[in-house]
Amino acid sequence: MISLDTTTALSLLLSLLVFAAVVVAVFAINRFVEQRKQQSRFKDLVGSAPVASLPQVQAPKASRWMDSLYKLSLPSEGWAESTLRLKFLRAGFRQNEAPRIYYAVKSILVLVVPLLVSVLLILLKPEMPTSKMALYVVLTATLGYYGPDLFLHWRTQSRRDTMQRGLPDLVDLLVVALESGMGLDAAITRVSKELARSHPLLAEEFYLAGLEVRAGAGRMVALKNLALRMNLDDLNGLVTMLNQSERFGTSLGESLRVQSDVMRVKRGQRAEEIAAKIPVKMLFPLIFCIFPAIMVVLIGPGWMQISAAFGFK
Known part of the structure; x- marks a missing residue:
């Protein structure tokens, strides 16, 4: 078991990490709310024009610690002219602060969240083997690394279909x-x-x-x-x-x-293609979920009567 002083130190470290994560989240939400307000003012000026396509007012520069966070995950120089920048545009993120917030959140998910998970495991389950704890931390870091990319891909595909x-x-x-x-x-x-x-x-x-x-x-x-x-x-x-x-x-x-x-x-033709895939998609739920329940309802009473007649227990 860990001593009281160690527990206090870990609790203090956990509190500081949670505070840092909350500050980053509040900063991101504040930037989002400010951009929404700017878009609302543009909408009042131009009437029924689409809001998100209007020119964005230049937002203030992010703080130094925010720059340090997003630079941990930011690709090499020249990324703004690369296909990565095009991915942000296709996902609908045109704001100047979007890459900063995206890579800052990615850095937090890869570095801070696994550290929080490890601290919580040490505090709540000190008897857990080190190998199992390391596995949880690695899985959390992996999800944090690929999660934002999956979200970006999902948002892009959803916009394309719409x-x-x-x-x-x-x-x-x-x-x-x-x-x-x-x-x-x-x-x-x-x-x-x-x-x-x-x-x-x-x-x-x-x-x-x-x-x-x-x-x-x-x-x-x-x-x-x-x-x-x-x-x-x-x-x-x-x-x-x-x-x-x-x-x-x-x-x-x-x-x-x-x-x-x-x-x-x-x-x-695309609608017909989607409709043609429905029977194949319904096959597995029918076999593994619906048919077993129907068989139990149909055969169950008869099997119970046969067992009683032949003396099966």
């Missing part, structure tokens, strides 16, 4: 806007505002593309950046079609109408 379902509706609205006499740039901005309620994520990305065009970027450059952020095969085909239509002078309305029909056919 935007994929609304893309045919957006193309239909683009056709209506173009046939009413609007230019493509004005149509993109108008359609993004109209879709802010039904498909907010999709409207946000297209509104951001419209802002790039108005800021001076070329139309094709803005659309290629849009396709890069959304990472959808249908959108890549749409951008290629718009590029070819602008280059060869074909009708944008007709091209978009054909593209919309193709997207709707693909959406129906």
Whole structure:
């Protein structure tokens, strides 16, 4: 057993670590609340425009200890131009503080949380073998290292699926806007505002593309950046079609109408594919959960009568 002085010292260390974790969490929540307030003020200025796509007010720099935490997990120099930065954009994290908070939390999950687990195990179960305790600590550190990456992947995939379902509706609205006499740039901005309620994520990305065009970027450059952020095969085909239509002078309305029909056919095929997988997914629950219960209900009473008749115990 550990002595009283050791227990007191470990309790004090645990309290300090918990205090540090709480301070980091409060800092992250405070940054999030401030950004929400800034977005709310922008929404009041522009009306029904998508909020998250608006320019962000530059937030104050993180403190030195926050910099030290996130630099423990931050990749090497040049990460902002790498595919890792693109992962943040595809997950919807465009704030300047997002990488700092992400890697600071990752550092805490890898370093602080396993240390807290080890201290708690020492205090609560001092008789536990050292090898088993080390295994728990390593598992906790592993979950802390891969957990944020799994969350980032899940959020990216969820956004892709949500935007994929609304893309045919957006193309239909683009056709209506173009046939009413609007230019493509004005149509993109108008359609993004109209879709802010039904498909907010999709409207946000297209509104951001419209802002790039108005800021001076070329139309094709803005659309290629849009396709890069959304990472959808249908959108890549749409951008290629718009590029070819602008280059060869074909009708944008007709091209978009054909593209919309193709997207709707693909959406129906994806729905049929999901429906075709349902019997296979239901097979294992039926075999291991439902069929045994049915067999017990059907055979149980008869087996009890047969056992009584033959004198089985």
